Amino acid sequence: MANYFLVDRSVLLNTSMKTTLYADGEELTLEYNKDGDTYDVALNGKSRRTQVVASRDGAVTLIVDGNPLQAYVVRDGTRSLVSIAGLPYEFDHEPPKQSRTRQRGAGGSFEPEILSPMPGKILEVKIAEGETVEAGQTLILLEAMKMENALTAEGSARITKIHVSDGDLVDLGQVLVELVELEPLETE
């Protein structure tokens, strides 16, 4: 109640405005243009007639093409997280940094590091540095929320470095193991 504001919809913005956000590395350009008491809001050139009706801390009420919507919004660092009709949306206000992708197996290329897929506890490191492993072989058993998960090798490889030991707590994306791919032996 205390933090509830009603916005006079005729004075949303005096002028047109342009802003850019990023989702999954994609650019989303939003333009507002005043037109009477509503606004043409265009996302990447596609326009909808929109009114901003009300806002309070953490929530914005919009009417998009006649359809009233409640959006819950929070800021998390450079990101904004939005929930509308039960579905989450995530945007970054800054362009994605030029960083190597750390998605395992994306495009079939061999990843030289095994990253923790979730925060959890190392139950067992099943390999040693210098050891040779085969595709599908279990390298590490990771427990998160009482479920055990086996992290496996995606191809035959040699373990060059192990960064964790049994009982360690690890974060999402933490490097657990480094390894180099072994070329399949050519048969004459």
Next chain:
Amino acid sequence: MFKKILIANRGEIATRIARTCREMDIAVVAVYSEADRSSPHLYAADEAVCVGPALASESYLNIEAVLAAAQRTGADAIHPGYGFLSENATFARAVHAAGLTFIGPSPEALSAIGNKIFARQTVTKLGIPVIPALENPASNPAVLHEQVKSLGYPVLIKAAAGGGGKGMRVVRQEAELVEAVSTAQREALAAFAEGAVYVERFIERPHHVEVQILGDTTGHLVHLGERECSIQRRYQKIVEETPSPAVSQSLRNKLTMAALTIAQAAGYYNAGTVEFILDAEGNFYFLEVNARLQVEHPITEWVTGLDLVREQIRIAAGESLGFSQDDVHLTGHAIECRLYAEDAAHGFLPSPGKVLAWHAPHGPGVRVDAGVESQTDVPVHYDPLMAKISTWGTDREQSRRRMAGALRQTAILGPTTNLPFLIELIDHPAFTAGETHTAFLPDYFSDWQPGEKPHTLAAVLAAALHRSLSSSGSAGETSLPSAQTATPWQQLGGWRITS
């Protein structure tokens, strides 16, 4: 009646139990681990005691620490909730030995029924069918292979103690057997402090149906109908409903009769659940007894009008049920969805973290049992259940539509959750048609990915506005006409606040 109850649990169930205690004028002691300092179950209580570090084995499963907390605070009874120590006969005995009351069945019934192998043998003697199984799998791999071959693949490996899908593995071929058994043993040991497992034949596409029972200490027992709990991932339930779309009245009569027979033979009192597997031909097999309050008890409360926690407390205090089977009327239909911090698009991997925003749904026939609030943590150490949303309707379709609306009203930001998945599941034609066997998810939702989101423009606009409104004077795009009384709205220049 008790004066003060210690709740030996956390999260939504601790909060839910505390509410009933308050209603009954019973003071509440919460226990918490160091990882749960921000958990709402603390301030649902009158007193809160830290029982140890994050690891459950050192806090919520630490019998000495929990008992010491009860004695120090002068509690006269302990409610164990579900999971953790709830089905631990050693704990129940220790509670009694300390002169306190354990709110649950007797330690004897817990030992008898909590051990799945013993429970199977007892139930078989009563003439109730059980699934063919190896009760003592050999530790020698060669012998084990022979044993399982004669049982017939596929098989299911289960922990002898406990439930909740921990320590369970399906094995379809011999090559996977030995590793699966040792994994199951380790998971069982970690979760229940007991590594014993058994192997049973896996029945394809069954329904998982359970009967809720209540009994007092004078031997008076009633059933409260059945719950359909077949929609599961990793053998853990996601969606439950009552009554079951797969159970006819004549089958209901047989199931509830079997459940009461088992409870009576075990000298069971307090709340309990007898689980059955229903195959495609309508045969049923006894699965196990859950000697505690179930996660999904709210749907039974919806259709019976009873408060199961209140009944548990009354029974533990020695009161008689005070009503008979004829007084139990099952009215309408209820559905529960479990909101988990997990990524349904990536193998339901847990996604712990801080909850940044939480908005619970409401409205006619909508109930929410939540263990989170905005700015609280979902710790990595425990089950990722954040909240249970349940809906009631005069029939299944009304209940389903209320659920569809309630899920869309829910907002949770921070951890990745299964909410988008639940929204699609509840509206799926197969769910609408009541096709709720355990293969529902593999059949209709394997490799599920979230669909096209309909409100991207509105979401981008909301994010952009929110940024403009919450950023301080240094924000770029708009200039400030006057900064003296600058509210966020005025920072946009042309905005006006009218009350």
